[in-house]
Ligand SMILES: Nc1ncnc2c1ncn2[C@@H]1O[C@H](COP(=O)(O)OP(=O)(O)O)[C@@H](O)[C@H]1O
């Protein structure tokens with residue numbers, strides 16, 4: 552079987568409005584294999600959520616527009632599918648966990664009703680079997696008193712419990728791919744650790760491919776098998792976990808690493824990255840990182856850097872890499 556579960560090629564997405572357009576993804580490439588946690592990391596506004604919405608077929612069109620590219624899932628290009636076909640894949644083949652459970656659950660239906668409805672719809676289970684399966688997945692998600700949770704409304708659960716309920720719902724149909732978009736950002740540190748452990752366990756138990764989205768490299772370091780860094784809608788560096796941290800190549804990745812507490816060496820100060828992520832309505836020409844890059848030279852202001860492979864699955868897009876290696 553082809554280990555590549557999801558293959559995003561050259562995805563280009565913009566949001567077009569009469570007054571202005573935002574170029575959210577500009578030739579995005581990403582692959583995810585079964586049984587792998589691939590982390591997508593970048594500052595706020597870099598295109599992470601648009602990527603996940605693209606995979607789920609949930610980019611609002613208009614104003615959204617897919618200008619180019621393919622999202623190949625198990626051999627089928629999702630960008631060409633009808634909404635009806637996408638509905639069969641969403642939830643069944645691809646599960647999704649969001650940062651904000653509140654936006655995901657219907658506030659007027661009990662948690663159980665929502666999970667059971669999904670199991671009946673996607674797997675054709677009768678109600679009794681669906682309830683049993685919902686309970687077992689609430690258990691898998693580490694929920695205590697699952698039966699009570701089943702009979703609760705979303706607002707009756709704490710933040711951590713809601714997150715676990717959403718994970719249970721995302722995985723209850725055994726999806727091949729799980730997308731988790733900043734799943735721990737709203738949680739305190741203890742809960743964050745528990746949810747990360749749960750996601751690691753789920754990967755092992757169900758051999759899922761997982762796209763783990765975060766703006767926090769410290770968290771990603773604890774969970775990812777491979778890391779890709781997105782900047783202004785393009786991947787600037789991608790590598791397996793160890794190579795990523797031991798042989799970091801891109802100046803932006805290096806700057807991100809200097810800005811996380813766990814990368815701090817004794818006596819070394821934590822550094823914020825100067826400047827801001829470019830606005831998707833106003834992306835600098837050439838390498839979009841050049842206004843913030845200490846190594847930038849004329850070519851960086853003029854030409855978009857090609858993505859170069861350095862072997863062992865390590866790629867980066869920077870004109871100056873050989874110059875400063
Ligand atoms: N519905 C929309 N209409 C217009 N612009 C959008 C829309 N959704 C996202 N964008 C723009 O796309 C860019 C990437 O957004 P997003 O993927 O949400 O970033 P993040 O990496 O923080 O998840 C941002 O500049 C954002 O303003």
Ligand SMILES: [Mg+2]
Nearest residue numbers: 599600601732
């Ligand atoms: Mg986001």
